[in-house]
Amino acid sequence: MITQLVYGLAGIVLFLLGVWSFLVHDPLLRKLIALNIMGAGVFHILMAVAYRGLDAPPDPIPHALVLTGIVVAVSATALALTLGQRLERRDD
Amino acid sequence: MIDWLALTVALPLLGAVFAVVLPTRARGIGMAAALLTTAMALSVSVQVVQGITLRSDLGGWGAPLGIGLQADGLSAALLVMANLVALGISAYALDYFDAGSRRHFWPLWLLLWTALNGLFLAVDLFNIYVTLELLGISAAALGALTGRREAVAANLRYLLVGLLGSMTYLLGVALAYTGLGTLDLGLAAQALTPGPLAWTIFALMLGGLLLKTALFPLHFWLPPAHAQAPAPVSAALSALVVKAAFYLILRLWLDLFGPVAGPAAGTLLGMLGAGGVVWGSWRAFRAERLKLLAAYSTVAQVGYLFMFFPLMAAAAIPRRQELFGALVLLALTHGFAKAGLFLSAGLLQKTAGHDRIAELGPATQSLPAVAFAIGFAGVALIGLPPSGTFVAKWVLLSESFASGQWWWAPVVLAGTLLAAAYVFRLLANAFGPGLQPGAAGGGDQSQCLVPIGRAVQAPALLMTLIAVVLLGLGAEPLWTLLQEPPP
DSSP, X not given: OHHHHHHHHHXXXXXXXXXXXXXXXXXXXXXXXXXXXXXXXXXXXXXXXXXXXXXXXXXXXXXXXXXXXXHHHHHHHHHHHHHHHHHHHHHO | OOOHHHHHHHHHHHHHHHHHHOGGGHHHHHHHHHHHHHHHHHHHHHHHHTTOOEEEEGGGOOTTTSOEEEEOHHHHHHHHHHHHHHHHHHHHHTTTSOHHHHHHHHHXXXXXXXXXXXXXXXXXXXXXXXXXXXXXXXXXXXXXXXXXXXHHHHHHHHHHHHHHHHHHHHHHHHHHHHHHSOOBHHHHHHHOOSSHHHHHHHHHHHHHHHHHHTOTTSOTTHHHHHHHSOXXXXXXXXXXXXXXXXXXXXXXXXXXXXTTOOHHHHHHHHHHHHHHHHHHHHHHHHOSBHHHHHHHHHHHHHHHHHHHHHXXXXXXXXXXXXXXXXXXXXXXXXXXXXXXXXXXXXXXXHHHSSOBGGGOHHHHHHOHHHHHHHHHHHHHHHTOTTSHHHHHHHHHHHHHHHTTOTTHHHHHHHHHHHHHHHHHHHHHHHHXXXXXXXSTTTHHHHHTOOOOOSGGGHHXXXXXXXXXXXXXXXOHHHHHHHOXXXX
């Protein structure tokens, strides 16, 4: 129970750190990392929710959500990096 | 048995896949998918009008585990609008892009369409998140299609802001699953009780979606992104993508957060909306470029939508229904009118080679059908009768007086006057000095006007006609459609 709570709270802290970093830092790469940290925070919470004790198997739904969320985050990050690269190339 | 709901989402997705595999045929595949998808969406809506409850659990997996699709009056209304507008945009886009952009446009466009239809039919909170992200990613990619520096920069910012919004929403989803144990909208609504957890979920989901709806003062990303995109994409972004996020706010407000969303939250949204109306209209009035004007006008129109919330929160059931209908009518009218305006702007830009309002006289005069479409779009944006906006603003004004919240009325008045000012500024071009060789400034421009075919002008004109005539004079069935079924 305590482990679960620590995991969940750590997720919320990660999310807040991500928001702070996203709003404060200007470079694209830092913003993207911040967004991914926010995502990691949410996934942390979902993992904590899935835990149902040592004897019972974990709840599969949050796991499915995390997997889908990772796919979405990867594609969004890839697109943002491509657009950013296009901008940098023009700077030269 | 045909699964209409699944096909409405699957057809554009299939089209997108085929358009990627066969890039030389992308245009034909795209148009075929567009026609079939629209037919599916219309048949879904016809069945909803006939009172058939459509619900489909994909793969036979039920509510707690599987992905469900469902259509009710609200989703049917938006589905029809979005698919008709998207069909018009597709027809317009047939000849808009050159061969190089074409093979990128069609797959992304069909993907965006998939996300839209999926979003209108989704009934579970996580599925909504997925469609929302799919929508944001394909919209940003489409907006940057020209590859011009400003376009890429504006759409990168759009993408990042969108991601911030959807991440916030996703945290709300995670907390909802923690607290309520389900993601299905109906089951979650039964489990939700007012308290700190419900308020947190409400604030996170609403905050994320407000960012995507561009409610003042969170609108800063919208004008550059919408103004820099290619015209058919601008039309889709302003008319459909923003509406999709708004639809989610409305859906969650009505179906999930009923016990939590009180008059205080409504008043806050209404005040921000009022700010958007005044600021957006003012900036549209001051804009020097046509597409920027249209984009700021979207900020203002989104503002009107949110001004319904304080009135709806305070009203009893029959009046609430009336406001709800007017709100949806306003969203639909704006969808058609703004798409028509952006498509017209695209034609003027192609003809004249620029979109500086002050110098558009010759181009406007060479395209009478486009000038007409801009006029109709203007009627709908101002809210002159018989447009749907007129009916909606009438309900908004009379309800604000009837409920004693009279302070919304001056905002509506100011917004309407400013809208009239910016629309007439556009229309003045059609009557100003035009093709006079030798006249100061006009002579050399008239020679580089690019001729535009008649067929390309049809979608814009038709869409604005729907906004003004059909949605104005034939709006009544909408209220019947949106009637809440007896519990």
